[in-house]
Every structure is written in C-alpha cells, then in structure tokens.
Amino acid sequence: MMQINPMISHLPSTASINKKQPGIENFNKTNNFGDYLKNAIQDVNKLQIQSDKATSMFAEGKKIDLHDVMIAGQKASISMQAALEIRNKAVEAYQEVMRMQV
Template sequence: MIERMSFDAVKPLAGTQLTSQTQSQTPAGSIKQFGAFLNDAIEGIAAQEVNAQQVNNQFLLGKVNADEMMIASEQALLSLQLTTQVRNKVIEAYQEIMRTQI
C-alpha cells in the first residue's frame, strides 16, 4: 500500500522559545543541534524521493491513480527545490560575511 506523505522534512522547530538551558548552551552544542536538524531534514527529503519512486512503480503496475503519483512526485520535487534554495541562501550569506571588512 502507499505510504502517505508527511511534511517531516519541513517541520517547525520544536521548543523554539529560549530557556535557561538553551541560553547557557555552548556553541559546540548548538552546532551539534543544528547539524542534527539539517541531517533530519535531508533524511526526510531522501525519504520523500524514495516514496515518489515507489509510488511511480506502483502506478506502472496499475495499483495507484495518476493523481497520487503526481502528488508524490511534486512533493519530492518541491522539497528538493526548497533545499536547493536554502543551500544557495546559506552560501550567499557566507560569501557576504567573507566580503565584510573588519
């Protein structure tokens, strides 16, 4: 059967309020948390692409409607495009920081 898509790759950060624990956290700990968040997001995107391939294969076998196949494909495509745009903005911000004269 078809796995229903979820938007785990683009989920809001849980507990974004600043608490005394997050304020006293070290920069290395913050980098680990940010890295884990990015890793989870990329794994979610990869899962969406795998799901889109599975739905496409099921469509070819006649087990899935064309609309379900198109929805899964478009969700995977949009997630990949979002990731690419975020990457481009991060690189652009890094380049801007490097151009800043101190």
C-alpha cells in the same frame, strides 16, 4: 478607577507558556543546527524515495492511482527545490560574511 494588578494576576506566567510549547526548554541542550539540517535532508530524501516507489508501482501496474503518483512526485520536487534554495541562501550568506572586512 480599574486596578491593573488583578487583571495581570489572571495571565499565565512565562514558565507555564514555555512548558506548553514542546522543545522550548530543550532547544539549547539537545538540538543544534547540524541536527536540524540532517533531519531536513532526511525528510527530503524520504519524499524522493516515496515518489520513486509510487512511480515504480504505477509502472508495474500495481494498484495505485495516477493522482497519488503525481502528488508524490510534486511533493518531492517542491521539497527538493526548497532545499536547494535554502542551500543557495546559506552559501550566499557565507560568501557575504567572508567578504566583510575585519
């Protein structure tokens, strides 16, 4: 008959697993939803700015490939669409909560 205890003793503890994942221990202390939202909006803005710069460089005849301009534009477009869908879902969830009877 095989003993279970020797097998379990070789498994990592939950404390060591949490230490391997960055940010897990500091999640509740430093980051909140507002910070994540702010960072996400800043990321979308950065992609929009990169797309604008690439388009301007291409229009001015500077050395940039057309496919790089198109990729930057698509990244910006997709990130904006995702942000809008997330906003729509958040508004929909808020409206659903407000319709709940207490």
